[in-house]
Amino acid sequence: MIAVSDNLNGLNPALRDAMKRLDPEPIQEIVTAIDRAGAGMIDINPGYLPKHSEDKMRFLVETIQAVTTSRLILDSPNPSLIEIGLSACNETPIINSVSLEKHKLEGILPLAVEWNCDLAILLMDESSFSPPSVEEKISLALEISQRCLKAGMSMDKLIFDPVLPSLSWPDSWRRIGEAVRTIRLLSTGAVFDQPVRTMVGLSNLRSGLKRLYPLEIDLVSLGMLGGAGLEYALVDIFEPRILQLIELANRMA
Numbered sequence: 001m002i003a004v005s006d007n008l009n010g011l012n013p014a015l016r017d018a019m020k021r022l023d024p025e026p027i028q029e030i031v032t033a034i035d036r037a038g039a040g041m042i043d044i045n046p047g048y049l050p051k052h053s054e055d056k057m058r059f060l061v062e063t064i065q066a067v068t069t070s071r072l073i074l075d076s077p078n079p080s081l082i083e084i085g086l087s088a089c090n091e092t093p094i095i096n097s098v099s100l101e102k103h104k105l106e107g108i109l110p111l112a113v114e115w116n117c118d119l120a121i122l123l124m125d126e127s128s129f130s131p132p133s134v135e136e137k138i139s140l141a142l143e144i145s146q147r148c149l150k151a152g153m154s155m156d157k158l159i160f161d162p163v164l165p166s167l168s169w170p171d172s173w174r175r176i177g178e179a180v181r182t183i184r185l186l187s188t189g190a191v192f193d194q195p196v197r198t199m200v201g202l203s204n205l206r207s208g209l210k211r212l213y214p215l216e217i218d219l220v221s222l223g224m225l226g227g228a229g230l231e232y233a234l235v236d237i238f239e240p241r242i243l244q245l246i247e248l249a250n251r252m253a
Helices: 013-021 024-037 056-065 079-088 102-107 109-115 134-151 172-187 215-228 240-252
Strands: 002-009 041-045 071-075 094-098 118-122 158-161 197-201 232-235
Touching: 002 024, 002 240, 013 024, 013 056, 024 056, 041 056, 056 071, 056 079, 071 079, 079 102, 079 109, 094 102, 094 109, 102 109, 109 118, 109 134, 118 134, 134 158, 134 172, 172 197, 172 215, 215 232, 215 240, 232 240
Parallel strands: 002 041, 002 232, 041 071, 071 094, 094 118, 118 158, 158 197, 197 232
Antiparallel strands: none
């Protein structure tokens, strides 16, 4: 299981302010701390950028690459930002992500093919809805992967994300269990003719809710997901107990 830092996102006020001022120093301080904490990869999500500010994505990628050799994940629903980020990367990143949403299939999928990138697939339908049941998630995995294969990608380039819920959702506990079962089916080769890679955004669970729900929910969920075969976990890299769990799980694997 690989710990992916999700700390560089548009909700981070330090990042947001530094991008506004085009000041590389605060960003590079965060990246250096991310590397020191032990991240295997770094997810970059700049949040919403208006059209006239989209080139800040280039500034962000170049600023990060100046102080790290970690592999990057370009995380945005905006194809223009993904393309700018791709053109700035020194090494081939992972693109996060595509789903059945039309603008992603038409805008982001062709970029993954053109740049020969690994591509994360969010198991979400045309209306950006993530279904709760394992059967519906697997159906989406089959449909979206077929779209990717027809576009020219290969299965070894695809990474599947069953989409963890927010704990504010009324059926969130059931959804966590169904995500675990989905990961197990995908990672063991029960769905395709081979095991495939999987990813989750663990921080989705308690985003904005950390005062209401304890860290133990993240830890138990991550342990279950790791046991099911999860490969990439997008986490708060500055939470030491999460890193300790991943290190222990990897020793036991």
